[in-house]
Amino acid sequence: MNNTTGRSALSDRTNSAGGAKDRRALLAEWKSKAKSRGGSENGAGPARSSLLGGVRRTGLGGGVTRVSGGAAAGSKRKNAAETTSTATTSRWATSRTSRSASSAMARTAPSGSFKIAEDEGEYESRSKKIRFGDSTEELGDTSTEPMSTTGGRGCLKKGRFAAAEPEPAPSNDAVSRALERRRTQPQPQQQPEGEDGDEEIVFDDTMNFDADEDLDNVESAGLKSKLRELQKTCAALQKQAVKLKMAKAPLEARMRQNEDNWRKEKSKLTVEIEALKVAIQEADQRFRSLELQKQSVEEENSKLTLENRRSNSTVTKDAPVDNSAWSRQLANDKEIEELKEKLEATKEEIQGLKLDKISLESDCHASNMELDSLNKKFASMEAESGDIEAAKNAANEAEIRLEVLTREHIATTAQLNAINMELASTKSTSEATIKEKETAWKTEEKQLRFEISVLRTRGGNVDDDDLIRPDDVEDEAVLRARIEERDRTIAELQEQVIKGEKLRRKMHNRIQELRGNIRVFVRTRPFLPGDGDGVDSAVDVSPDGQSLQIYDKTGKAENNFSFDKAFPPSSGQDAVFEEVSEFVQSALDGFHVCLFSYGQTGSGKTHTMQGSGNGQMRGIIPRAVEQILEQVNLLGGQNWKYTMSASFLEIYNEELKDLLVNMGPNGEAAPNTTKNNPNKKNPKLAIKRNAEGKSFVDNLSAINIDTTDADLGMQQLENVMNSAARTRSVACTNMNAQSSRSHSVFMLHLTGYNTEDGTVISGALNLCDLAGSERLDRSGAGADAKRLKETQAINKSLSCLGDVFSSLASGNSHVPYRNSKLTYLLQDCLSGDGKALMFVNLSPTMQSAHESLCSLRFAQRVSQVELGKPTKHVQYKMGGKK
Numbered sequence: 087m088n089n090t091t092g093r094s095a096l097s098d099r100t101n102s103a104g105g106a107k108d109r110r111a112l113l114a115e116w117k118s119k120a121k122s123r124g125g126s127e128n129g130a131g132p133a134r135s136s137l138l139g140g141v142r143r144t145g146l147g148g149g150v151t152r153v154s155g156g157a158a159a160g161s162k163r164k165n166a167a168e169t170t171s172t173a174t175t176s177r178w179a180t181s182r183t184s185r186s187a188s189s190a191m192a193r194t195a196p197s198g199s200f201k202i203a204e205d206e207g208e209y210e211s212r213s214k215k216i217r218f219g220d221s222t223e224e225l226g227d228t229s230t231e232p233m234s235t236t237g238g239r240g241c242l243k244k245g246r247f248a249a250a251e252p253e254p255a256p257s258n259d260a261v262s263r264a265l266e267r268r269r270t271q272p273q274p275q276q277q278p279e280g281e282d283g284d285e286e287i288v289f290d291d292t293m294n295f296d297a298d299e300d301l302d303n304v305e306s307a308g309l310k311s312k313l314r315e316l317q318k319t320c321a322a323l324q325k326q327a328v329k330l331k332m333a334k335a336p337l338e339a340r341m342r343q344n345e346d347n348w349r350k351e352k353s354k355l356t357v358e359i360e361a362l363k364v365a366i367q368e369a370d371q372r373f374r375s376l377e378l379q380k381q382s383v384e385e386e387n388s389k390l391t392l393e394n395r396r397s398n399s400t401v402t403k404d405a406p407v408d409n410s411a412w413s414r415q416l417a418n419d420k421e422i423e424e425l426k427e428k429l430e431a432t433k434e435e436i437q438g439l440k441l442d443k444i445s446l447e448s449d450c451h452a453s454n455m456e457l458d459s460l461n462k463k464f465a466s467m468e469a470e471s472g473d474i475e476a477a478k479n480a481a482n483e484a485e486i487r488l489e490v491l492t493r494e495h496i497a498t499t500a501q502l503n504a505i506n507m508e509l510a511s512t513k514s515t516s517e518a519t520i521k522e523k524e525t526a527w528k529t530e531e532k533q534l535r536f537e538i539s540v541l542r543t544r545g546g547n548v549d550d551d552d553l554i555r556p557d558d559v560e561d562e563a564v565l566r567a568r569i570e571e572r573d574r575t576i577a578e579l580q581e582q583v584i585k586g587e588k589l590r591r592k593m594h595n596r597i598q599e600l601r602g603n604i605r606v607f608v609r610t611r612p613f614l615p616g617d618g619d620g621v622d623s624a625v626d627v628s629p630d631g632q633s634l635q636i637y638d639k640t641g642k643a644e645n646n647f648s649f650d651k652a653f654p655p656s657s658g659q660d661a662v663f664e665e666v667s668e669f670v671q672s673a674l675d676g677f678h679v680c681l682f683s684y685g686q687t688g689s690g691k692t693h694t695m696q697g698s699g700n701g702q703m704r705g706i707i708p709r710a711v712e713q714i715l716e717q718v719n720l721l722g723g724q725n726w727k728y729t730m731s732a733s734f735l736e737i738y739n740e741e742l743k744d745l746l747v748n749m750g751p752n753g754e755a756a757p758n759t760t761k762n763n764p765n766k767k768n769p770k771l772a773i774k775r776n777a778e779g780k781s782f783v784d785n786l787s788a789i790n791i792d793t794t795d796a797d798l799g800m801q802q803l804e805n806v807m808n809s810a811a812r813t814r815s816v817a818c819t820n821m822n823a824q825s826s827r828s829h830s831v832f833m834l835h836l837t838g839y840n841t842e843d844g845t846v847i848s849g850a851l852n853l854c855d856l857a858g859s860e861r862l863d864r865s866g867a868g869a870d871a872k873r874l875k876e877t878q879a880i881n882k883s884l885s886c887l888g889d890v891f892s893s894l895a896s897g898n899s900h901v902p903y904r905n906s907k908l909t910y911l912l913q914d915c916l917s918g919d920g921k922a923l924m925f926v927n928l929s930p931t932m933q934s935a936h937e938s939l940c941s942l943r944f945a946q947r948v949s950q951v952e953l954g955k956p957t958k959h960v961q962y963k964m965g966g967k968k
């Protein structure tokens with residue numbers, strides 16, 4: 087900004103202000119000057135139009151005053167307009183006319199004064215933008231120039247800066263006068279308030295100081311300070327305007343965002359409203375239709391009510407007619423008619439019945455005759471049926487016998503084969519020994535012959551006869567006697583060895599008894615026809631009769647086991663029984679003895695316990711009973727009287743079953759089937775404890791075995807065994823044609839009474855044939871649901887038995903006897919009260935090697951169980967001779 091320009095403008099303005107030119111004259115003058123400068127009227131348009139408007143509206147009249155002040159300011163004004171017009175054109179274009187006017191005025195304002203502009207710090211007041219001058223320096227400069235600000239001040243009176251207007255100094259008389267004059271002068275017509283409500287800033291052309299009043303000098307000080315204040319205010323306003331402008335953009339963005347949201351919301355709501363309108367319409371329609379329905383229903387209801395009333399009234403009117411005598415008469419007549427008809431019908435019926443009776447009587451007669459003939463027929467048929475039944479029984483018996491014989495035959499053949507095999511091996515061993523000895527003998531003979539020939543040569547002419555002297559003959563007799571003597575000694579020694587062996591066994595048994603061990607015997611069965619062609623045995627029993635080895639298919643020995651006794655396949659039933667006889671004997675002495683056979687299916691458990699057949703293949707049970715009967719007879723001579731009873735039960739699928747349910751109490755041969763014993767129930771068996779805490783099976787049949795007559799006793803036992811064999815649950819499996827599907831327990835109760843001293847002993851022999859442990863895949867039981875259930879029950883109870891032994895071996899305080907019926911039943915025998923012996927039966931086949939190994943491991947655990955010293959059950963009873 088050029089200070090000089092400002093000054094000249096001010097002086098021009100001051101001079102021009104001194105004239106009485108009116109505004110129009112000034113404008114015309116400005117126009118002509120502009121034209122003379124070559125500026126188009128259009129180009130100056132904005133300024134001009136602004137000026138035109140501005141003079142009417144803007145209150146910053148100082149500028150206007152300066153514009154109107156002189157033509158000298160024209161060029162400068164033009165320059166000022168040019169400098170700002172570029173920057174503001176667009177905004178000018180959009181500004182309202184009134185604003186344009188004031189802005190234009192500002193642009194045309196000379197430098198050095200405050201101006202209204204938009205290209206620098208600006209303050210927006212409603213619709214106006216007010217730009218204040220740049221620097222105080224300019225203001226300082228301008229203050230040195232005479233400046234007519236009367237118009238400006240006048241504007242400020244009503245303009246927005248009016249509040250900031252300082253009071254004129256009281257000493258300034260000229261100012262007071264001018265103000266006074268102004269007050270007294272008529273006011274020009276005021277511009278009406280702007281359309282946007284802007285404060286009206288009135289440009290007052292008449293507010294000019296007189297030339298003679300040196301206002302410049304008078305007011306300079308006050309104006310300066312006023313301007314400074316205004317400057318400060320404007321600066322503050324500028325800053326505020328900048329802030330507001332900065333704040334404006336985000337606000338505008340927010341406003342736009344809000345506007346958008348509002349529009350979206352509005353459209354959404356419009357849609358919703360539309361939908362609601364439709365719904366309301368529909369609801370209205372439905373409501374109307376329901377109303378209609380209701381009306382029709384109500385109408386119908388009222389109709390029905392009316393009808394109902396009408397019909398009721400009709401009914402009450404008709405009632406007396408029903409009760410009239412005439413109608414009663416009619417009814418009676420009708421009834422009589424009906425009764426007559428009924429009577430007729432009954433007569434006919436009676437007639438028919440009479441005829442029926444006659445025909446029935448004849449029928450009855452015929453039937454009676456037929457019945458008679460039928461009775462006769464029935465009697466003959468019954469007789470026939472009895473014969474058939476008997477024949478059937480005989481056939482059954484024969485079948486059983488055949489079965490037994492077959493088993494016996496198989497067993498015998500098997501054992502014979504085993505013996506033959508053993509003989510063959512013994513023969514080959516003996517032959518080898520003989521050969522060896524022969525060779526040795528031949529060598530010795532050669533040697534002797536050589537020695538003889540040497541002696542002969544040495545002897546020269548000595549005759550052979552001379553060599554034999556009487557002494558030598560004598561020596562030979564002595565030698566023979568000596569040999570005989572030696573043979574006797576050998577025989578005696580052999581006898582002693584046998585006795586010693588017996589004693590050793592006895593001692594061993596005694597030791598075992600004292601230790602309370604469960605004794606374990608292992609028995610390997612011979613090869614059977616069904617075992618295949620392979621003759622390689624998986625089990626090798628050592629000649630010591632106690633140890634054995636198991637081989638796998640590769641021929642590798644798995645383990646070396648040692649037990650109380652190991653029986654090779656060639657061992658017969660007698661040899662086995664010999665080993666257990668002493669054990670059985672102890673039942674007679676008042677011990678509770680338990681023998682049980684354990685092993686995989688088809689390994690020979692039943693063969694060991696019951697046997698195969700009634701001959702040499704008889705098992706432990708018949709042999710034990712036989713031995714006991716013999717012993718009882720012997721003891722009978724020693725004041726002992728025994729009674730004996732046998733029971734036989736099986737545990738099938740964890741259920742107890744009496745196998746002698748069809749027998750008479752004294753072992754009478756059971757008629758074959760339950761058909762002949764229809765009244766005999768199969769009572770439920772339960773394991774219970776007696777007063778002494780000993781277990782017994784409630785409701786179990788006990789068959790008396792005669793102890794006085796051994797033959798009778800054996801016959802009774804045979805009946806018992808047959809009856810049990812018939813009732814026992816057996817089935818054919820892949821592993822055994824007669825596989826036991828249950829655990830069977832033969833119980834022999836013995837009571838001995840000594841007539842001399844009143845001693846009573848009660849022993850028991852429990853011979854338990856366990857069901858075979860089996861693998862489902864080998865036995866084929868998995869294919870049949872019944873077999874599968876049986877097998878699961880078997881394996882479970884065997885595992886419970888294993889748990890009991892493990893528990894006993896570990897010395898646990900709690901032994902899980904109650905986990906299965908089997909262990910609960912055998913609890914007394916297994917808890918140290920009795921003597922226990924376990925047979926482990928093995929199959930010799932290679933296919934069974936794994937199962938055999940499992941059985942042997944189980945047996946090894948059992949052999950470690952110490953039950954404690956067994957108890958002898960002895961009582962004393964009054965009545966003995968002593």
Ligand SMILES: Nc1ncnc2c1ncn2[C@@H]1O[C@H](COP(=O)(O)OP(=O)(O)OP(=O)(O)O)[C@@H](O)[C@H]1O
Binds near residue numbers: 655688825826857
């Ligand atoms: N030591 C043996 N000497 C001769 N034959 C035997 C011998 N052991 C078993 N057998 C025969 O083997 C077959 C199977 O024996 P057994 O029925 O006793 O087996 P098991 O172990 O009781 O089988 P399961 O558990 O299936 O009842 C029978 O025919 C039996 O005669």
